Amino acid sequence: MTKKIAIIGASGYTGAELIRLIATHPGMEIAALAANSKAGQSMDSVYPHLRHLRLPDLVTVDQIDFDRIDLAFCALPHKTSQEVIRDLPKTLKIVDLSADFRLRDPAEYEKWYGNAHAAVEMQREAVYGLTEFYRDEIRAARLVAGTGCNAATGQFTVRPLIEAGVIDLDEIILDMKCAVSGAGRSLKENLLHAELSEGYNAYAVGGTHRHLGEFDQEFSRLAGRAVKVQFTPHLMPANRGILCTAYLKGEAQAIHAALQAAYANEPFIEVLPFGETPSTHHIRGSNFVHIGVTGDRIGGRAIVVSALDNLCKGSSGQAIQNANLMLGLPETEGLMMAPLFP
Numbered sequence: 001m002t003k004k005i006a007i008i009g010a011s012g013y014t015g016a017e018l019i020r021l022i023a024t025h026p027g028m029e030i031a032a033l034a035a036n037s038k039a040g041q042s043m044d045s046v047y048p049h050l051r052h053l054r055l056p057d058l059v060t061v062d063q064i065d066f067d068r069i070d071l072a073f074c075a076l077p078h079k080t081s082q083e084v085i086r087d088l089p090k091t092l093k094i095v096d097l098s099a100d101f102r103l104r105d106p107a108e109y110e111k112w113y114g115n116a117h118a119a120v121e122m123q124r125e126a127v128y129g130l131t132e133f134y135r136d137e138i139r140a141a142r143l144v145a146g147t148g149c150n151a152a153t154g155q156f157t158v159r160p161l162i163e164a165g166v167i168d169l170d171e172i173i174l175d176m177k178c179a180v181s182g183a184g185r186s187l188k189e190n191l192l193h194a195e196l197s198e199g200y201n202a203y204a205v206g207g208t209h210r211h212l213g214e215f216d217q218e219f220s221r222l223a224g225r226a227v228k229v230q231f232t233p234h235l236m237p238a239n240r241g242i243l244c245t246a247y248l249k250g251e252a253q254a255i256h257a258a259l260q261a262a263y264a265n266e267p268f269i270e271v272l273p274f275g276e277t278p279s280t281h282h283i284r285g286s287n288f289v290h291i292g293v294t295g296d297r298i299g300g301r302a303i304v305v306s307a308l309d310n311l312c313k314g315s316s317g318q319a320i321q322n323a324n325l326m327l328g329l330p331e332t333e334g335l336m337m338a339p340l341f342p
């Protein structure tokens with residue numbers, strides 16, 4: 001029996017990516033699609049590229065019969081998500097793609113997002129959705145919080161190195177490049193073609209990006225002491241992809257060995273041969289992460305570059321990987337497609 005899936009926020013970019021992935025997933029079937037301003041419209045009119053799937057029309061959340069649903073993906077903006085999830089049936093399995101349930105401490109949430117949380121109990125119940133590091137908890141969870149796409153990329157790069165003790169915890173620099181679809185489908189001036197193409201800029205400079213809340217929480221937990229990284233995101237004039245260049249203090253060969261050991265049995269994570277560097281071209285449209293390590297002319301320093309697709313492994317692919325575990329399906333089901341190239 002295939003599992004019946006609802007997608008709340010189906011008219012957004014991550015919603016469309018969930019539909020694309022579920023379309024060829026043998027264990028899942030789309031039962032309901034919800035939106036806000038586009039409720040009442042056909043999916044063909046919102047996303048003509050999905051026409052052949054004969055999808056149900058978009059409805060409002062309250063029109064969904066959740067008794068028929070095995071799992072709901074919630075792909076709504078921050079803050080809206082907690083208000084919607086709070087009112088869903090308490091037995092429903094949910095994978096939330098927003099930031100609302102990522103931070104365990106309500107005070108940390110308020111510090112980074114500027115408002116008091118509307119569902120603190122559920123915030124405590126939620127499991128952090130970085131699959132490779134929270135597999136057992138995710139399998140048993142009812143509510144899983146998908147990670148930020150920058151936060152996922154940075155963690156795939158650094159977590160095994162903290163665990164192996166091969167880097168200086170006070171000298172971690174994450175230089176992140178995030179594609180424009182990371183900002184969602186809503187209209188914003190800085191995302192207009194004329195203001196985005198042929199240019200390149202940093203944003204949230206000076207340690208102000210809210211994904212630092214995730215880095216602080218996860219790295220400090222892992223290290224058993226406060227770890228603060230330097231992290232600056234850049235708006236990359238491309239549709240999909242994240243590239244993280246990490247500047248680290250440690251022996252490059254030891255760093256490479258630690259990453260190889262940590263990810264040896266991970267189906268989605270490829271550690272490249274020493275000295276090779278990844279490209280967003282090589283993971284586009286896939287659930288794979290590529291990680292490459294090189295040394296530096298300054299001894300005792302290393303550069304680790306990682307790439308993933310923000311709409312796939314950075315959000316919707318990760319969400320399906322987690323849902324597979326929550327539903328008792330094989331973890332990689334529906335996710336082994338090769339990247340799109342060129």
Ligand SMILES: NC(=O)C1=CN([C@@H]2O[C@H](COP(=O)(O)OP(=O)(O)OC[C@H]3O[C@@H](n4cnc5c(N)ncnc54)[C@H](OP(=O)(O)O)[C@@H]3O)[C@@H](O)[C@H]2O)C=CC1
Nearest residue numbers: 009011012013014035036037038075076098182184185315
């Ligand atoms: N884009 C990315 O790479 C990543 C995104 N995320 C997170 O995933 C979530 C979805 O992102 P994304 O798909 O890019 O966002 P989009 O802006 O593309 O889509 C947002 C969706 O939420 C719906 N929506 C907006 N306001 C409301 C409301 N008040 N009530 C109900 N529904 C509402 C929209 O419906 P309608 O169109 O009808 O208005 C639309 O379906 C966000 O929290 C985002 O931060 C996480 C990781 C990566």
Ligand SMILES: CC(=O)N[C@@H](CCC(=O)OP(=O)(O)O)C(=O)O
Nearest residue numbers: 098099148149150178179182183
């Ligand atoms: C280009 C761009 O704006 N990127 C987004 C990344 C979005 C993401 O990772 O998701 P969440 O919004 O769910 O945290 C940003 O930096 O905020």
